[in-house]
Amino acid sequence: MNAPLSPEREAERLRIERDQLAAAAKRASAALQSLMDDTTDPGTEALAAQYELTRILSSLSIDTSAVDQAQYLSRFSAVPSEIHYFLASRLPEDVHLNYQRAIGDRAVEEAAKGLRMEANAASSEGVLPHLTEGWLKAADHIDPRKGGGHYPSKLIRLGGAS
Structure with a gap:
């Protein structure tokens, strides 16, 4: 059984999860924006999803540097x-x-x-x-x-x- 995390470690874990979730939402938002830009009638659902993602992302303070740099490191070239x-x-x-x-x-x-x-x-x-x-x-x-x-x-x- 895993020992409980200290409050500092738990806060760090939650911050990392938040940043990963925010980075995924940012990618989804970009994909939706691309759909809306490339389609003459993106539909109400796509517009609503894009609005909601944009609203959530604007309220978050996102540090994507850890995610971006981790993706940059490659097991073949690092x-x-x-x-x-x-x-x-x-x-x-x-x-x-x-x-x-x-x-x-x-x-x-x-x-x-x-x-x-x-x-x-x-x-x-x-x-x-x-x-x-x-x-x-x-x-x-x-x-x-x-x-x-x-x-x-x-x-x-x-x-x-x-």
Whole structure:
């Protein structure tokens, strides 16, 4: 079961939903306007729908930048700096750092595992035990699962991102 959201998180969730709904209404309004412009008799229903959408949209303060930029980012062309800027401009710094740490910690865990495997392979090949023990201690020292800390320790900033 999901934990209840804090009032701030709930307000943010509702703002995002409102902006997404407003963006969809804006697209519908543009489609209706196009229908009315291209048709000699758009009909009473289309005129009423367009009026209602226009009235609702004029009363909303809409921030479509998040929706527009999210649609711009493409899984086929987005580069790390674009993704970083997108996240940095929307997430509080501590949340962005925790996101980076989730990735960084996983990478360091994998590196520590690789170091342990290399130490065990070297040990079986007759490398001096004090050397392989040092490798194992180093792996434990950096591994977040073994108390090695969180990586990165500070927010990584790419390019001109905030």
